[in-house]
Amino acid sequence: MLVPQPHIAPFFPPHRTLMGPGPSDVYPSVLAAGAKPTLGHLDPLFVGMMDEVKTLLQYAFQTKNEMTLAVSAPGSAGMEACFVNLVEPGEKVIVCRNGVFGERMRQNVERIGAVAVLVDNEWGKPVDVSAVEAALQAHPDAKFLAFVHAETSTGARSDAKTLCALAKKSGLLTIVDAVTSLGGIELRVDEWGIDAIYSGSQKCLSCVPGLSPLSFSPAAVEKIKARKTPVQSWFLDQTLVMAYWGNASGAKRSYHHTAPVNALYALHEALRLLAIEGLENAWARHAAMHELLRDGLEKLGIEFVVDAEYRLPQLNAVHIPAGVDDAAVRSRLLADYNIEIGAGLGALAGKAWRIGLMGYAARRENIALLLNALSEVLGQ
Amino acid sequence: MLVPQPHIAPFFPPHRTLMGPGPSDVYPSVLAAGAKPTLGHLDPLFVGMMDEVKTLLQYAFQTKNEMTLAVSAPGSAGMEACFVNLVEPGEKVIVCRNGVFGERMRQNVERIGAVAVLVDNEWGKPVDVSAVEAALQAHPDAKFLAFVHAETSTGARSDAKTLCALAKKSGLLTIVDAVTSLGGIELRVDEWGIDAIYSGSQKCLSCVPGLSPLSFSPAAVEKIKARKTPVQSWFLDQTLVMAYWGNASGAKRSYHHTAPVNALYALHEALRLLAIEGLENAWARHAAMHELLRDGLEKLGIEFVVDAEYRLPQLNAVHIPAGVDDAAVRSRLLADYNIEIGAGLGALAGKAWRIGLMGYAARRENIALLLNALSEVLGQ
Structure with missing residues (x-):
């Protein structure tokens, strides 16, 4: 055969907590x-x-x-x-x-x-x-x-x-x-x-x-x-x-x-x-979880990109604090805590993080985990 | 809400043996x-x-x-x-x-x-x-x-x-x-x-x-x-x-x-x-399984659409025997034996069945099951 048999092991992905811009945590x-x-x-x-x-x-x-x-x-x-x-x-x-x-x-x-x-x-x-x-x-x-x-x-x-x-x-x-x-x-x-x-x-x-x-x-x-x-x-x-x-x-x-x-x-x-949850309940849950996350982020001194009036509860774009290494923080969250948050895209690349609270990911335990991990990684 | 909550139960598909034109049995x-x-x-x-x-x-x-x-x-x-x-x-x-x-x-x-x-x-x-x-x-x-x-x-x-x-x-x-x-x-x-x-x-x-x-x-x-x-x-x-x-x-x-x-x-x-199987082994397996199926179908008096020289081992198009009700046979195979075979498509609609032996479906036990079921359904 021109191309010989490759020897590749089965793939076993770790269990990440997906709090980026999607895919979100799957039920x-x-x-x-x-x-x-x-x-x-x-x-x-x-x-x-x-x-x-x-x-x-x-x-x-x-x-x-x-x-x-x-x-x-x-x-x-x-x-x-x-x-x-x-x-x-x-x-x-x-x-x-x-x-x-x-x-x-x-x-x-x-x-x-x-x-x-x-x-x-x-x-x-x-x-x-x-x-x-x-x-x-x-x-x-x-x-x-x-x-x-x-x-x-x-x-x-x-x-x-x-x-x-x-x-x-x-x-x-x-x-x-x-x-x-x-x-x-x-x-x-x-x-x-x-x-x-x-x-x-x-x-x-x-x-x-x-x-x-x-x-x-x-x-x-x-x-x-x-x-x-x-x-x-x-x-x-x-x-x-x-x-x-x-x-x-x-x-x-x-x-x-x-x-x-x-x-x-x-x-x-x-x-x-x-x-089963009901659409209006799902909307309300996203809003409530967003408020929890927002309060926690603000305590860490992290500011939002979007004015409160127009903010998406499910996609929280925040400014990367001055002096913080964007990629290093995201890599540590991923490597040490199995948490994925999103990088900035387009005009916000390198300037913002995108923290998703989407569907099954919009849970109190995810927010507690992320806030604690972020606090540790940022050395606060 | 304009559209009220639907009440829909979880979906539990039965285990079919997929011997149509694809999808095939998944490993x-x-x-x-x-x-x-x-x-x-x-x-x-x-x-x-x-x-x-x-x-x-x-x-x-x-x-x-x-x-x-x-x-x-x-x-x-x-x-x-x-x-x-x-x-x-x-x-x-x-x-x-x-x-x-x-x-x-x-x-x-x-x-x-x-x-x-x-x-x-x-x-x-x-x-x-x-x-x-x-x-x-x-x-x-x-x-x-x-x-x-x-x-x-x-x-x-x-x-x-x-x-x-x-x-x-x-x-x-x-x-x-x-x-x-x-x-x-x-x-x-x-x-x-x-x-x-x-x-x-x-x-x-x-x-x-x-x-x-x-x-x-x-x-x-x-x-x-x-x-x-x-x-x-x-x-x-x-x-x-x-x-x-x-x-x-x-x-x-x-x-x-x-x-x-x-x-x-x-x-x-x-x-x-x-x-792991090796490409050439997979090709040989498809060919061998096709021969088994062919021999069995011929014993049932079923003829192939394509000349032997050009036949695909993985997709066996056969003429529906005269007087046999196409849809009734396929429905009985599905309902009574959980076997799917394919209908004819385009110019062959109503005239042929397409029996797939693809990948994981190309196994001796599938052929034995299909030949027996087909024989029973055709009343032979």
Whole structure:
């Protein structure tokens, strides 16, 4: 053989406490669910479970949208699914950019051959509603407003309800990134009038990474049906995908791609746990745990990047104290305490830490552990 | 709440014996690996494991290609990754179509705005080498030859070695679908001169579904670097992905998307088992198990769709005996024996069954069980 047999030992990961920007700590029963025996992707029992995943996602998103499912790939594929299905070449999209993921939206728009009108905001600030209003007035031909509800790169929450109302008033469809918000803070897809939304399995749902919950409103579906050009991605073409995920009438499933069966078992379980806890209770828990963490961090003299009003409870971006070695602290937390916190991303690289309190990670014992470890590592 | 809490019980799938076109039976230690504690996607221990996955994939593909990795999505995304990275709008691709997956290649080419020159073959036959030769002569401006090594929809094996040699002679790059072939039949990427190849985790690797092993030759990488237009997919842009998967120099990983950490644990274990068995032994086992199954099916009077010379040992397409109710037989196998076999796809829908002997499913006990069950269900 040209390439000889490699000799590689089994991999045994340690048990980390995941308090970065995601993946978050996965619920034990979610990990166990993912290891259940694999079924065929057309097995009637599996298809029944997919129906339940859809029902659970409709609850998590607070939507009655028929087109609600999980994309068989991570959140960045969910983002791309929204843009490539809805936006056609030449169309104009107002893209709000206040962090890494708004910038990624721009790249998605431009790779379609569509036009991104940028509304730029300082990192760490929410999307500026009045700047969006101005953009809407300046671009009456724009068809979409796209923004990030919870910017994972900065920890800032934008006012999705107000932004969507503005877009509606001007007749635009809305595309919303809820990767870090779903399950962690208030999010009401139908009441707020969100037309296309995507999230990730590995944030406040505390599921294994690799899936992207997604939902399209009836108006978004109409837009897709009225397309003049084919969707540029075959894999992400949601009209094909829906023939597999099926619809309310219980129509027969047709094969599109092989679903990630075991990851969907895990998502089913994670969404089930969210439904058992109750969405509002989950939101309240994230808020309460954030306050505990905030109080502890402030005692250590650590300051937040984002103003209190716009802070995400589930993603706490804090300034690295002066004179502290960013990488050394994170390495010690990881090596000595098995705690992962996140580095800064983009404009905040080297300047901030991102401390996640997402889903199963948003627990009192995690906060106690982190505060104590951080205090020791910082020598306080 | 607009959408009230659903009450949904935990999902407990039965243990099926998966002898369809994939997913195949997953090795128990692979399921267990996928349930190990989740690490962050930038955790040094996880990054080290990814390096091992790359080494193991290079062995499985028999390639020294640096750009060898697993796409974070199913095989159809791996297919799309090959086409959207390599092929630019207006370029000509000779696409061999002898089943569902050749047709899907055409759709990928056309959604790029490139030109597909079709070489059509009867379903159940291998790609016709002389027809490809004629197409190469008729289209001297073609830049790529694309074909399916092992057609999952028909069970036919094409002569990848000869087809690649022809393409090389005419200066074309080759794009090869190895979704069903990797690990099941002889496949030598470097020796045969394959430039871009993709596979799936859920076939002869017997891993959970959801990942797509992929490899690009240095010539393919050069082609990507010389692109005049951006890759239309952000998620599948392999130049961005490689900044995360890294390279031989051990350069620092940069974030692209959140890797499906637990699925990659599973792939690591599945590839490890393949390396322990040895590629040539795995190929020989698939061949031997196929002969056992063939002998048993022939005793039941069941005939193969594909001529013996071109049959895939891992995917046995057989004619449904006259007067037999297709769906009823498959339903009884599933309900009474927990055995899944595959229905016909595309032109073979309702006319053929597809019996998989892939990876861990290619075992003597599975064949004994299936032959006995089939005999009972057919009333013989």
